[in-house]
Amino acid sequence: MFMQGFGHPRSNAADIELVDKQNRLIFSTIVNGAFYNRLKKHPFISITGLKGTETMNSVAVTVNGKVxxxxxxxxxxxxxxxxxxxEIDSADSRSSRSTLRPFAITPIDGSVYDLRQKPVFQKHFNF
Incomplete structure (x- = not known):
């Protein structure tokens, strides 16, 4: 999530595509898009992944880092x-290999929120 202008939050979908040798999370986005511009202006990011089909059988992991x-x-x-x-390139006329730029997230800290167990498990951690 990113706060833009007057404190209004913005979020974007991004697919973590690789983990490199330095354990950075790698993703790409189009160079001519708003997400790219926000990342260049504000080099910090927070991402959350969720696994589960219902609230009480889900776990969420959040990673905050420098991008x-x-x-x-x-x-x-x-x-x-x-x-x-x-296939994605052929389906989206704005996106192609030539318009994509890779970014690396260096994790700083994160948290786990696991509703699959009782009591609910919550933990904050640093990298």
Whole structure:
């Protein structure tokens, strides 16, 4: 989530596509989009992943970190690991290999909220 202008939150969908040798989380976004511009202006990010089909059998993990645009060679790795990227390129006229830029998230801290167990498990952690 990102606070923009007057404190209004903004969120974006991003697919974590790789983990590199430094344990950074790698994703890509289009260079001509609002998400890209926000990341360049504010290099911090908070991401949450949720697993479960119902509230009481779900677990959420949040990671907060610093984000930076990284070397374009990551795009080769992303396309190799995710061949569906070619299909996405053909389905979205704004997105193609040439318009995507890779970013790395260096984790700072995070939390776990697990409703699958009783009592509910909550834990904050640092990297």
């Amino acid at each position: 930076e645009e990284v070397n374009d060679s990551y795009m080769d790795q992303i396309y190799q690991a995710h061949p569906e990227m070619v």
